[in-house]
Amino acid sequence: xxxxxxxxxxxxxxxxxxxxxxxxxxxxxxxxxxxxxxxxxxxxxxxxxxxxxxxxxxxxxxxxxxxxxxxxxxxxxxxxxxxxxxxxxxxxxxxxxxxxxxxxxxxxxxxxxxxxxxxxxxxxxxxxxxxxxxxxxxxxxxxxxxxxxxxxxxxxxxxxxxxxxxxxxxxxxxxxxxxxxxxxxxxxxxxxxxxxxxxxxxxxxxxxxxxxxxxxxxxxxxxxxxxxxxxxxxxxxxxxxxxxxxxxxxxxxxxxxxxxxxxxxxxxxxxxxxxx
Amino acid sequence: xxxxxxxxxxxxxxxxxxxxxxxxxxxxxxxxxxxxxxxxxxxxxxxxxxxxxxxxxxxxxxxxxxxxxxxxxxxxxxxxxxxxxxxxxxxxxxxxxxxxxxxxxxxxxxxxxxxxxxxxxxxxxxxxxxxxxxxxxxxxxxxxxxxxxxxxxxxxxxxxxxxxxxxxxxxxxxxxxxxxxxxxxxxxxxxxxxxxxxxxxxxxxxxxxxxxxxxxxxxxxxxxxxxxxxxxxxxxxxxxxxxxxxxxxxxxxxxxxxxxxxxxxxxxxxxxxxxxxxxxxxxxxxxxxxxxxxxxxxxxxxxxxxxxxxxxxxxxxxxxxxxxxxxx
Numbered sequence: 001x002x003x004x005x006x007x008x009x010x011x012x013x014x015x016x017x018x019x020x021x022x023x024x025x026x027x028x029x030x031x032x033x034x035x036x037x038x039x040x041x042x043x044x045x046x047x048x049x050x051x052x053x054x055x056x057x058x059x060x061x062x063x064x065x066x067x068x069x070x071x072x073x074x075x076x077x078x079x080x081x082x083x084x085x086x087x088x089x090x091x092x093x094x095x096x097x098x099x100x101x102x103x104x105x106x107x108x109x110x111x112x113x114x115x116x117x118x119x120x121x122x123x124x125x126x127x128x129x130x131x132x133x134x135x136x137x138x139x140x141x142x143x144x145x146x147x148x149x150x151x152x153x154x155x156x157x158x159x160x161x162x163x164x165x166x167x168x169x170x171x172x173x174x175x176x177x178x179x180x181x182x183x184x185x186x187x188x189x190x191x192x193x194x195x196x197x198x199x200x201x202x203x204x205x206x207x208x209x210x211x212x213x214x215x216x217x218x219x220x221x222x223x224x225x226x227x228x229x230x231x232x233x234x235x236x237x238x239x240x241x242x243x244x245x246x247x248x249x250x251x252x253x254x255x256x257x258x259x260x261x262x263x264x265x266x267x268x269x270x271x272x273x274x275x276x
Numbered sequence: 277x278x279x280x281x282x283x284x285x286x287x288x289x290x291x292x293x294x295x296x297x298x299x300x301x302x303x304x305x306x307x308x309x310x311x312x313x314x315x316x317x318x319x320x321x322x323x324x325x326x327x328x329x330x331x332x333x334x335x336x337x338x339x340x341x342x343x344x345x346x347x348x349x350x351x352x353x354x355x356x357x358x359x360x361x362x363x364x365x366x367x368x369x370x371x372x373x374x375x376x377x378x379x380x381x382x383x384x385x386x387x388x389x390x391x392x393x394x395x396x397x398x399x400x401x402x403x404x405x406x407x408x409x410x411x412x413x414x415x416x417x418x419x420x421x422x423x424x425x426x427x428x429x430x431x432x433x434x435x436x437x438x439x440x441x442x443x444x445x446x447x448x449x450x451x452x453x454x455x456x457x458x459x460x461x462x463x464x465x466x467x468x469x470x471x472x473x474x475x476x477x478x479x480x481x482x483x484x485x486x487x488x489x490x491x492x493x494x495x496x497x498x499x500x501x502x503x504x505x506x507x508x509x510x511x512x513x514x515x516x517x518x519x520x521x522x523x524x525x526x527x528x529x530x531x532x533x534x535x536x537x538x539x540x541x542x543x544x545x546x547x548x549x550x551x552x553x554x555x556x557x558x559x560x561x562x563x564x565x566x567x568x569x570x571x572x573x574x575x576x577x578x579x580x581x582x583x584x585x586x587x588x589x590x591x592x593x594x595x596x597x598x599x600x601x602x603x604x
């Protein structure tokens with residue numbers, strides 16, 4: 001039953017909510033606008049909002065100066081690679097735990113969760129030294145390995161909570177009809193599991209794309225993804241606001257759009273199913 | 277579940293025990309022998325183990341190998357600048373690390389950072405969630421605007437704030453201060469930790485809001501209506517109905533954010549480099565600086581272990597909480 005709301009109250013609430021929403025969003029909006037300014041306009045006082053000379057030269061400048069595309073591709077390869085490998089490892093495990101649980105399943109899940117709580121500095125030094133000795137430092141392969149491992153618990157957990165919602169009775173029915181294990185997976189389970197797998201994929205690409213501890217510590221230049229590339233703007237070069245903004249806009253735009261589609265999964269994935 | 281005739285159901289306590297063909301098996305399915313089911317479970321079970329193994333083995337290796345090595349290194353006098361000179365020194369690294377004034381500063385900074393961000397995001401998150409739960413025009417769009425910062429990568433967030441807002445000459449804050457006749461301050465030099473808290477809180481506010489909102493929307497409308505009919509005002513409704521309902525979401529936000537906030541790194545690296553002095557150095561950054569800037573592997577490893585212990589204290593609470601929920 002909907003409650004009656006006076007129009008006046010609704011208008012006031014709308015105004016407050018929009019004002020706060022825009023305030024929170026403002027840094028992103030400002031970055032976007034600044035990316036189309038000339039460097040002089042970017043630091044103009046008073047600040048210019050919309051009525052400046054719009055230009056796209058910063059975007060081409062960022063690319064030609066620092067080979068932006070190669071860092072972008074590093075991010076793509078690292079985030080997609082680690083997520084896909086993670087899914088390949090995690091899908092069977094989550095499937096087994098959801099449909100053939102044993103007494104120990106819960107303990108295994110809790111243990112997986114606990115590995116996520118180890119602070120990365122606890123592993124940084126040996127991983128750094130091992131990577132240095134085996135030539136994995138500043139390689140995409142090395143980062144894919146690390147990001148796969150750090151996101152594996154989240155992938156298993158998310159898939160588990162989705163698979164758990166698939167009614168077991170359907171599997172029984174299929175078994176009664178004589179479906180083999182393979183047929184059961186291909187024809188019964190997969191169609192029902194695809195939405196959950198897609199959500200998991202989405203959230204983990206976002207997490208891997210934005211990961212900024214290992215990517216900063218294990219790369220220098222060659223394999224540096226966007227997180228590490230943008231960090232190089234912390235040098236005085238960062239005072240080129242328009243170029244920093246252009247590089248930042250390109251780095252966050254794809255993931256921002258993906259992210260807006262995954263609001264619900266975000267809650268579920270990051271709370272390990274504790275809040276749905 | 278166990279009192280209804282069924283074949284094999286994941287939630288049935290008897291089935292889970294592996295004795296299903298004795299306890300749950302009922303006449304309807306008798307045309308298949310007990311042995312068939314026994315074989316079936318045997319296959320399922322060994323298959324299940326086989327399927328879980330890769331994840332477990334990999335995670336186990338990921339957890340144990342680096343940790344064991346860190347513990348080992350923490351007992352050595354090991355500096356990358358003097359290769360081949362490693363020697364066993366017992367707990368000396370711990371003694372140095374724990375008595376280093378930088379450690380005490382970093383510990384306090386870590387706690388202040390976590391607490392500061394938590395206060396801002398939890399209070400802000402509740403307020404935003406209450407606001408977004410109201411009937412407003414364009415609710416979906418406002419929601420999208422509020423959630424956006426969570427998807428901004430840490431280095432971008434930190435650099436945008438550092439340069440375009442907090443810069444004492446060209447930043448927007450400086451401009452605003454000048455506009456009202458105040459002296460602009462150099463945020464990252466005068467209040468470094470507060471500035472970092474502000475940046476990190478901006479990134480985590482969306483997460484808190486989203487979870488609070490999810491919890492709020494699961495609150496029964498009728499309960500609120502009943503309270504209103506009994507004459508409850510907005511404040512007492514909030515204290516006696518909404519807040520208790522959100523208690524779990526708040527706990528989840530606090531614990532999960534704490535895990536991530538204990539390891540804040542990129543934001544400090546690109547803004548203040550932990551300075552001035554150690555004013556914005558947290559434990560994670562201190563260990564990083566000791567290892568990769570001073571090459572003191574032994575000392576940094578001891579610091580890493582201290583960080584692990586600290587995080588574990590927090591983790592115990594989280595595992596309990598989520599574990600309880602798993603049963604529900």
